[in-house]
Amino acid sequence: MRLNLDTICLNCFNPLYKGGYCANCGCDEETMKAKDYDDVLAPGTLLRGRYLLGKTLGKGGFGVTYAGLDLINERKIAIKESYISSICGRGDNHRQVVLRDRSQEQVLTDAKQRFLKEISLLKENRDNPAIIQVHDVFEENSTVYYAMEFLNGQDLSKKLKKAEAPFTWEETAKYMEPVFLALISLHRFNIWHRDISPDNIFLCEDGQVRLIDFGSARTGLLNRSFDIDAVKKGYAPIEQYSEKVMQGTWTDVYSLAATVYKCLTGVTPPGAPERSRRDELREPSSYVEGIPAHVESALMKGLEVYPEYRYQTVAELKCALFPDHQTIPLADRIVADKPEEKTEDKKLNVRIRGLAGFYAGREFPVEGILTLGRREDSCDVVYPPYMPGVSSVHCNIRFDEQKKLCVFRDLNSTYGSRDLGGKQFLKGVDIYLNDGEGFIIGDDNVFAVLF
């Protein structure tokens, strides 16, 4: 290691800190000690033996973001620490993340697992330049971290605040179109961001746009047990407030539409729960002139309170907003009823809904036994012959009236079937699935069961 840690300024990371003063940025011991955030790691903390932490860039409900220096590559980085402030604190050494209440142990373990899995997926599968580049994912201090590229610039929220007027459609499109493409790419891996808002879109000095803040991203669907969602009012759709409404690609659709709405009008949409009682969302053109009609109608549909009436995929919203840039086929429209409270005697509408893969956006009713596979003569949901990982007669699904659960069975398929977390189901065995749970067959054919 060539760097001399004693002379590195923990504010700007230049090696010009001598005698308690940095000749580069002018920061001194007092400014370094000044704390903007509680419960965060102190500047000078070394993680994984190589990441030297500087100041805290931000602290949200799920995590803390620090500026840092990678001592091995000698490059500036940013580090996100998983830290659920509602249930965690720091141990005696001010580093270890500890639970304030031991009964939340499972919640923390689950959150850590999910964080690790999602960020690892992000690291492996990123094929889009607008997704923040993750360098490293690791565990330390009883929590999980990821190291990422350091961005110079400002987030969209700051840019909006500084601007004298809301953005024009052309300007908004320039900032937002890369984010649409990034999300379409993420959704292919069943990662929903779930926290799209102007402060999580970063405008780099070189003109590039990056989607950041993956603390609450989630593979799979439902958050059934303990809700640790820190929802952002105005951007979070109704399903992030309610366990009963399923989350998925349409969740990011709402937040994206809300972000575009904010850019164009300068106004944050009212919160989804208020809107579900009395909808006072105004059309963007009631605030500013010159918004193209197709943009307005696309936004209003993207901002539908109930997921059923909303665009189901980001690709659909993108096609509606940017009809001339259409490169992605529109997924089939879903026609579904408005969610209703279930009562014991009401006849359930049991169905499976494709969330990703060949049948993304399609629903199939589960009446009797529904069989999935490639053989036309014996399957109800038929895949084309080339579909990788799907057997000729792959699996079936039925509804158990007594247990009020769906029963999934893999029919000894060659490559098997998985749950939404990617775990293989046993073959030839009944697997019970509750409302909102699901299964994956082949490479990426993801279904939720709904009733």
Ligand SMILES: Nc1ncnc2c1ncn2[C@@H]1O[C@H](COP(=O)(O)OP(=O)(O)O)[C@@H](O)[C@H]1O
């Ligand atoms: N890679 C990065 N490079 C530079 N600044 C960043 C980076 N990631 C986040 N930030 C800044 O830190 C703020 C908080 O980070 P974020 O990941 O959004 O966490 P949270 O919203 O949970 O506080 C962002 O709004 C952004 O201004």
Ligand SMILES: [Mg+2]
């Ligand atoms: Mg953020």
